[in-house]
Amino acid sequence: MKKPLLSCLLGFVLLAAAALPASADGGDILIKNGTILTVTKGVIVKGDVLVMGGLIKQIGENISAPAGVRVVDATGRFVLPGIIDSHTHIALAGTNEGSEAITPEADVGTVINADDTSILTALSGGVTMVHTMHGSANPIGGPNVVLKTKWGRPSEELVVKEALPTLKFALGENVKQSGRTVQPGQIQRYPATRMGANAIIRREFLKAKNYMEQWDRYNKAAAAKNPPKNLVPPRQDLRMEVLAEVLRGNMVARCHSYQATETLEFMELAKELGFKIACFEHIWEGYKIADELAAAGIGISVFADSWAYKMEAAEGIAYNAGYCAKRGVLVSINSDSGERIRRLFNDAAKTMKYGGLSEEEALNLITINPAIQLGVDRIVGSLEVGKQGDIAIFNEHPMSAYTRCDMTIIEGDVYFDREAALKDREEAAKKAAAPRDKGGVS
Amino acid sequence: MTKRALLIALLVIILAPFASAQAKTPGLIAITNARIIPVVGGEIPKGTIIIKDGVIAAIGADVAVPPGAEVFDATGLRAYPGMIDGYSSLGLVEVSGVAATVDSRETGRVNPQARALEAVRYDSMHIPIARSNGITAAVVAPSGGLISGVSCLLRLDGWTNRAMAVKAAAAMHIELPGLRGARGGFGGMGRGGAQVRADGPTLLAELKELFNAARAYEKRRDAAAKNRLLALPEYNQTYECLLPLLKGEMPAMISVHSERDIRAAIAFVRDEKLKAVFYGVEQGFKAADEISKAGIPVVLGSLYDLPPVWEDGYDALFRNPGLLAKAGVKIAFSSSSASAAKDLPYHAAKAAAFGLDKTEALKAVTINTAEIFGVERTLGSLEKGKAANIVLADNDILELRTNIKRVYIDGREADLSNRYTELLEKFKRR
Numbered sequence: 001m002k003k004p005l006l007s008c009l010l011g012f013v014l015l016a017a018a019a020l021p022a023s024a025d026g027g028d029i030l031i032k033n034g035t036i037l038t039v040t041k042g043v044i045v046k047g048d049v050l051v052m053g054g055l056i057k058q059i060g061e062n063i064s065a066p067a068g069v070r071v072v073d074a075t076g077r078f079v080l081p082g083i084i085d086s087h088t089h090i091a092l093a094g095t096n097e098g099s100e101a102i103t104p105e106a107d108v109g110t111v112i113n114a115d116d117t118s119i120l121t122a123l124s125g126g127v128t129m130v131h132t133m134h135g136s137a138n139p140i141g142g143p144n145v146v147l148k149t150k151w152g153r154p155s156e157e158l159v160v161k162e163a164l165p166t167l168k169f170a171l172g173e174n175v176k177q178s179g180r181t182v183q184p185g186q187i188q189r190y191p192a193t194r195m196g197a198n199a200i201i202r203r204e205f206l207k208a209k210n211y212m213e214q215w216d217r218y219n220k221a222a223a224a225k226n227p228p229k230n231l232v233p234p235r236q237d238l239r240m241e242v243l244a245e246v247l248r249g250n251m252v253a254r255c256h257s258y259q260a261t262e263t264l265e266f267m268e269l270a271k272e273l274g275f276k277i278a279c280f281e282h283i284w285e286g287y288k289i290a291d292e293l294a295a296a297g298i299g300i301s302v303f304a305d306s307w308a309y310k311m312e313a314a315e316g317i318a319y320n321a322g323y324c325a326k327r328g329v330l331v332s333i334n335s336d337s338g339e340r341i342r343r344l345f346n347d348a349a350k351t352m353k354y355g356g357l358s359e360e361e362a363l364n365l366i367t368i369n370p371a372i373q374l375g376v377d378r379i380v381g382s383l384e385v386g387k388q389g390d391i392a393i394f395n396e397h398p399m400s401a402y403t404r405c406d407m408t409i410i411e412g413d414v415y416f417d418r419e420a421a422l423k424d425r426e427e428a429a430k431k432a433a434a435p436r437d438k439g440g441v442s
Numbered sequence: 443m444t445k446r447a448l449l450i451a452l453l454v455i456i457l458a459p460f461a462s463a464q465a466k467t468p469g470l471i472a473i474t475n476a477r478i479i480p481v482v483g484g485e486i487p488k489g490t491i492i493i494k495d496g497v498i499a500a501i502g503a504d505v506a507v508p509p510g511a512e513v514f515d516a517t518g519l520r521a522y523p524g525m526i527d528g529y530s531s532l533g534l535v536e537v538s539g540v541a542a543t544v545d546s547r548e549t550g551r552v553n554p555q556a557r558a559l560e561a562v563r564y565d566s567m568h569i570p571i572a573r574s575n576g577i578t579a580a581v582v583a584p585s586g587g588l589i590s591g592v593s594c595l596l597r598l599d600g601w602t603n604r605a606m607a608v609k610a611a612a613a614m615h616i617e618l619p620g621l622r623g624a625r626g627g628f629g630g631m632g633r634g635g636a637q638v639r640a641d642g643p644t645l646l647a648e649l650k651e652l653f654n655a656a657r658a659y660e661k662r663r664d665a666a667a668k669n670r671l672l673a674l675p676e677y678n679q680t681y682e683c684l685l686p687l688l689k690g691e692m693p694a695m696i697s698v699h700s701e702r703d704i705r706a707a708i709a710f711v712r713d714e715k716l717k718a719v720f721y722g723v724e725q726g727f728k729a730a731d732e733i734s735k736a737g738i739p740v741v742l743g744s745l746y747d748l749p750p751v752w753e754d755g756y757d758a759l760f761r762n763p764g765l766l767a768k769a770g771v772k773i774a775f776s777s778s779s780a781s782a783a784k785d786l787p788y789h790a791a792k793a794a795a796f797g798l799d800k801t802e803a804l805k806a807v808t809i810n811t812a813e814i815f816g817v818e819r820t821l822g823s824l825e826k827g828k829a830a831n832i833v834l835a836d837n838d839i840l841e842l843r844t845n846i847k848r849v850y851i852d853g854r855e856a857d858l859s860n861r862y863t864e865l866l867e868k869f870k871r872r
Contacts, residue, residue: 399843
């Protein structure tokens with residue numbers, strides 16, 4: 001891993017240096033004369049956005065820059081909230097603890113990799129926040145984490161503490177391991193069917209309830225005036241501790257699902273056992289059960305049109321996102337990829353053609369909607385006074401195929417600046433072309 | 443109303459469509475009031491296209507509608523030539539993760555005998571989706587190994603594979619190693635500073651030997667055909683299938699990615715006297731002048747990929763087409779896919795966002811592709827005498843939001859329903 005890291009650092013060294021923000025607690029910046037797509041408060045055709053101390057202080061016209069504040073001219077360009085990816089696996093040193101079916105103790109938050117160049121890739125596409133998740137190898141994976149794409153900052157500074165704690169669940173082909181050939185001498189991991197996947201999740205939650213009651217009884221007994229002499233605490237179980245948090249409502253489920261049946265049955269499980277589902281992931285057959293999803297108030301985080309890569313994705317129609325949104329489901333478009341993450345705006349735009357969403361509705365799918373899904377819509381997801389200054393600037397309307405991200409700002413600090421990157425590249429090329437000094441020591 | 447009057451009225455209603463249909467000449471269609479973007483030749487702000495027997499019989503601003511023509515009023519619509527995908531796996535791959543539905547990749551390394559046309563599933567669910575987005579023809583290519591096989595060029599309409607073939611043998615596919623590290627798949631990890639993995643020049647040397655052996659085989663075979671006293675060489679399918687390539691009857695489509703391999707492949711093509719097309723060419727911008735000088739056209743791979751090496755810059759794949767075109771290289775875009783073949787126009791638009799001229803971007807999904815595969819006399823533009831492959835769109839054909847309203851392939855109005863629309867309609871009815 002050393003070498004790739006080194007060469008990517010070489011490639012981006014100047015950009016990275018420029019990206020290192022001066023302020024750990026939020027920067028100041030004034031963006032002038034852009035078309036401001038606030039997402040929640042309409043469009044200002046020629047407007048300004050002022051960020052002070054990392055927060056949006058003012059949005060309007062003819063705002064003048066306080067002394068010393070950097071001014072970015074956005075004339076002819078589009079200013080929008082930083083894009084949010086509701087489902088990725090970037091910036092992690094590990095994704096899948098798939099050796100067992102149940103691993104809620106395997107927390108991706110403990111393996112954040114702030115040096116992953118996917119963060120730069122994300123920034124180059126205007127992405128300022130990601131929900132980076134445990135993989136889908138097992139029915140109950142681990143807790144996920146929400147990060148800001150603050151390239152160059154230490155991993156603990158990337159974590160968005162305000163976000164809803166989420167636990168990854170998964171159903172279907174990945175969990176069944178239907179794509180895996182069992183080698184001689186190996187046994188197929190349980191579960192190998194959708195029946196088993198459902199049953200094992202039910203079993204674990206019932207065990208967790210049992211575990212919670214054991215502790216309740218113990219705590220009550222221990223708190224009594226005269227605790228029994230031979231009182232022994234139940235054995236602590238890190239898996240049960242996490243599931244208990246889900247049952248208490250302190251964590252919500254994010255569930256990878258594709259087919260309609262498995263999705264409906266997971267909703268039944270949630271009702272039966274009393275936990276909350278925030279969102280279904282991928283859910284290519286969402287359009288078949290849009291009404292059930294809308295009625296249950298469960299969101300979906302989906303691809304625009306990446307489909308037919310496995311059997312359960314063979315009925316994944318490009319209308320899925322747009323149709324579900326029209327039926328009242330809270331929809332976000334995700335990348336699930338270190339490459340697609342830089343063109344989420346293109347994917348969102350596809351819902352205008354497939355599904356008939358308006359420009360505004362399409363833009364919601366990668367801004368305010370994922371913010372709501374992650375429980376951070378009070379602080380990000382739109383350009384509003386008081387929210388964090390996470391902003392992307394595009395040269396053309398972000399829903400146009402011809403658009404390009406020119407600048408990405410997080411909490412008032414510039415983390416991606418295309419113009420600066422091009423200048424750096426030019427200078428590096430000049431340097432490489434220039435004859436080397438002879439005999440000098442550098 | 444009297445019974446008699448009722449009867450007459452009924453007859454009029456029933457027979458009306460027949461009466462008007464009888465007055466029409468089959469295969470004669472007039473598209474009127476369209477904003478015509480012919481790609482070759484200037485834009486016509488408001489014009490008419492006459493289709494006769496599958497061919498464009500007339501096109502222009504002052505074209506009269508001939509009597510008997512079925513008229514389609516395209517007011518508010520733009521007319522484009524159908525787009526051509528320069529490299530796809532349409533009909534060879536249905537569900538990529540299910541081996542039973544994948545026919546694109548033969549086992550072994552040298553497979554000049556494998557012909558895409560003979561395996562292409564003409565009723566693939568992916569073809570109508572691509573067609574309904576304005577793509578009317580596609581190169582369908584085998585992949586894998588060193589010599590993957592022979593691609594075909596299909597029109598995306600027809601009831602059998604052979605009926606769809608514009609060119610049964612489009613190119614012989616040769617693959618040089620890719621650049622490790624690209625493509626941001628699941629996880630997005632372990633990439634970054636990548637290095638060229640396998641050795642392109644070594645593989646080219648291997649090909650050289652193979653080609654020499656095939657030429658020697660041909661000599662012995664031909665000599666034996668003339669002289670019955672000579673021993674007939676044992677039939678060798680590999681050599682036999684390489685001969686059209688070596689005689690220049692078929693171009694080589696060489697997947698080539700790194701700067702070093704591009705330079706090596708240019709020399710190889712020159713030395714072996716091949717007709718060649720390069721495919722992929724992610725680092726083409728580093729050898730653009732050389733490619734241009736060699737006169738080798740380029741079909742770009744999917745732009746939905748990361749730069750092969752970070753030093754190329756985050757936007758390397760996006761600006762590469764513009765830099766190649768600027769150097770005078772003839773470029774064409776490809777979906778490099780089956781399930782995402784409909785996205786062809788968006789690769790062109792992405793390149794346009796990063797420096798490629800918009801007119802050039804449109805050419806690179808139409809006329810350039812036709813020229814590269816030698817079908818420019820019938821495909822790639824709206825001109826008199828060409829096949830009537832016409833797309834009517836409500837906006838710029840490369841834009842994501844644009845709706846394709848009507849598609850003609852060889853003068854027939856194509857069915858725009860597809861897997862997407864069928865499933866949507868089914869579940870809308872619930």
